[in-house]
Amino acid sequence: MTPMLEGVGIALESLRAHKGRAALTILGVAIGVLVVMVIGAIISGFNKGVADILERSGPKTFWVGRFFQGGVNTCEGDDSCPWRHNPPLSLGDARAVERVPSVSWVAVEEGGQADVTFGAKTQHSVRIDGRSAAWPNVAGGDVSPGRSFTEVEDAASEQLAVVNQKLSELLFDRQDPIGQRVHIQGVPYTVIGVFNPPPQLFGGQPAPEAVIPHGALVKHVRYWKGWMQFLVGPAPAATTPQAMEDVTEALRLRRHVRPGQDNNFAVVSQEKFLDNLNSMTLMIRIVMLALSAVGLMVGGVGVIAIMMISVTERTREIGVRKALGATRREILWQFLVEAATLTLVGGVVGMIGGGLVALLLAVATPIPAHVPLASVVAALIVAALTGVLFGLYPANKASRLDPVEALRYE
Secondary structure, X not given: OHHHHHHHHHHHHHHHHOHHHHHXXXXXXXXXXXXXXXXXXXXXXXXXXXXXXXXXXXXXXXXXXXXXXXXXXXXXXXXXOHHHHOOOOOHHHHHHHHOOOOEEEEEEEEEEXXXXXXXXXXXXXXXXXXXXXXXXXXXXXXXXXXXXXXXXXXXXXXXXXXXXXXXXXXXXXOOOOOOOEEEEOOEEEEEXXXXXXXXXXXXXXXXXXXXXXXXXXXXXXXXXXXXXXXXEEEOOOOOHHHHHHHHHHHHHHHOOOOOOOOOOOEEEEHHHHHHHHHHHOHHHHHHHHHHHHHHHHHHHHHHHHHHHHHHHHOHHHHHHHHHOOOOHHHHHHHHHHHHHHHHHHHHHHHHHHHHHHHHHHHHHOOOOOOOOHHHHHHXXXXXXXXXXXXXHHHHHHHHOOOHHHHHHOO
16 A cells, blocks of 8 residues: 555645646546546436336336337338338227236327317417326326316217316416317317326426327327327236236237237337337447547546656656665556556546536536436546556656666766
C-alpha cells in the first residue's frame, strides 16, 4: 500500500504543480466518461420507463398478436414478409383463449380514427379504441369520474364511450361529461366515464382518445382491420409460462396448425419485449462506447505526454532511488499508479458532470434519465485502466533508466 499511496501523492502534487497540462489530460478522460454516463443514463431511463409501463399492465400479463418481429424489420411483398400470410386474430380466437383453465381474463383491442362531435364542437381524427370489458386491467390509470362498460354491455355492443381526460377537456370544457351524448363518425354514444391515463414515458399530454365496446367499433367505426390483439392475464394459480403454453396449444388447435408447422400467431411475454428493447438499444450503446473511446484516447495521449515530461523532470530522483536500492518493479509501479491517478481524477470529474447532466435531463425534460450504479463503477474502472495502459510506456522507460546516467542528468 505504501508505494501506491506514494504514487497517488506524487500524482496529486503533479496536478497542483502543472495545472494546465494536467487539466488537458483530465478533460479528455472526463469527456469520455461524461458521454458514457449521459447516454447510459438516457438508455437506462428509457428501458426503466418501458418496464414500468409493462408492470402497470400486470407483471404476469402477456400479449397475443398476429405476429411479433424484434428490432427493425423492413420487407417488400408477401414473399419477404411471411407474417403477411398469418390470418388475423378473431373474436373466436379470443373466446378460445378465455376457455383455457390457466387464463383469468382476455382484453381484446382493435382501433381506428374518427371525428367526435359534441354540440358545435368537433375533434377530428380522434383515436377510437374498441376493447372488451377487461381493458381496465391493463390500461393503468383509472376511470374517474364514471365507470367503464360491463361484460354484458360489451356483449350487447352498447353505444357507450369512455373518453380520456384530454378529449373530455376539448369537448366538454367545464361541463360534467358523464351522461353527455357525443357522435362518433355520426353515431351517438353516451359518455359513461373519463379515463385518467398513467404518466407518459416522455411526458407531455396524451392525444384525445375514446374507448368503446369492441362490437360497437366493428358495427359503426372505420377501423384498421386485421390487427386485433389480446392482452391475457393468467389465473392466480398459474404461472405465465404455463398460461402461454396453454394458450399457444389452444390457438394452434383452433387455427388448425399441424404438428411441425410454425405458429401463425405470436404469444409474447413481457420479458421478451424487454429483451427486444435491449437489442434495439444495443447499437446506441456501441456508438456510445465509440464516442467515449475517442475521449479516453485523447486523455490517454495526454497521459503519455505528461508522464514522459514527468520522467524527464525526475530523472535524477529516479537515479537516487535506484542507487538506494529501488527495483525496476517499484519504479514501474510508482509511475503506473501516478498515471492511473491522473485518469481516475478525470473519471471522477466526468462522473460528477455526467450525473449532473442526467439529473438535469430528468428534472427539466420528459426524458426519464436514470444513472445505474453499474455505469458509475464501469466508468471509474475504465478511467483507471486507461491511465495504466497509456502510462505503461513512460513507466517502463523510467524503470529502465541507468542509475549512473540518471544521477549525471542535469
